[in-house]
Amino acid sequence: MAAPRWETDFGAPGGLFRRLRAAAAEAWSGYTWHPFVQRLSDGTLPLPAFRTYLIQDYLFLIHFARAKALAVVKGESLAAMREKAAAVLAILDETKLHLKYCADWGLAEADVVATPESAETVSYTRWVLDRGLHGDILDLEVALAPCTVGYGEVALRILADPARRAEGNAYQSWIDTYAAEDYQAMARAAAARIDALGLSHGGESRFARLAADFAEAARLEQRFWQQGLDAVTGGGGEGSVHG
Structure with missing residues (x-):
């Protein structure tokens, strides 16, 4: 029986990305098939949970752009710096599109931008920036990759979900965004970059630390989903991964 696409589409066999994913199997599965994701798939996610997620995702994007800007500083070559600079501009443009998408869900721009960052958003985004500030480009990319590649896997899991x-x-519309070939190609490229940096930046000798960071990013992604459900249940409800 062939392995599912989400196990074969991202990263090369024996490459750093797949090794990190395997080492963080429990946290990674808890992220990419979180109850929030399952309820997106079967259409039963309460609207307030999705709206909470959308607002915090906008605030997350702002700091994701900052982290990508840090990748320009940490970039190992001029080509890498150019690529990351383009990514920063793309994410900043995405913030505008995200606000339009929020409006489609009844969320006024003024209300979105005035909403404080949640504890989950702060903890995740500042952790990524900290890993980048104190490490090199591989440390930063490993902290960033679970977001980019993980959403690609989430979409593939949803498409294969019998429910x-x-x-x-x-x-x-949300599912279509991440299932689209342009996003899937970006996710594959992010995994391939982890593989390449693993070879050029001593990934084997640093594997234990990189694996710990990758797993932590997956756990922070779990909590990011969970805050949407907590907005409905009052916290610590079914599907909670806190602790």
Whole structure:
């Protein structure tokens, strides 16, 4: 029986990305198939949970752009610096699109930008920046990759979900965004970059620390999903991964 696409599409066999994913298997699965994701798939996610997620995701994007800007500083070559500079501009443009998408869900721009960052957003984004500030480009990219590659895997898992609601799912536009080939190509490229940096920046000798960081990023992603459910249940409800 062939392995599912999400196990074969990202990273090369024996490469650093797949090794990191395997080492963080429990945390990674808890992130990419979190109850929030499952309820996106079957269309049962409460709207307030999704709106909470959308607002915090906008605030997250701002700091994601800052982390990508740090990757320009940490870049190992001029080509890498150019690539990361382009990524910063793309994310800044995405913030505008995200606000328009929020409006489609009844969220006014003024309300979105006025919302404080949640503890989950602060802890995740500042942790990524800290790893980048104190490490090199490989440390930073390993902290960033679970977001980019993980959303690609989330989309593939949803597409393969027997319980998926393919017709009349209110969240289909979100699913389509990450299932689209342009996003999938970006996720594959992010995994390939981890493989390449693993070879050029001594990934084997640093594997234990990199694996710990990769797993921590996956756990922080879990908590980012969970805050949406907590907005509905009052915290610590079904599917909670706190602790």
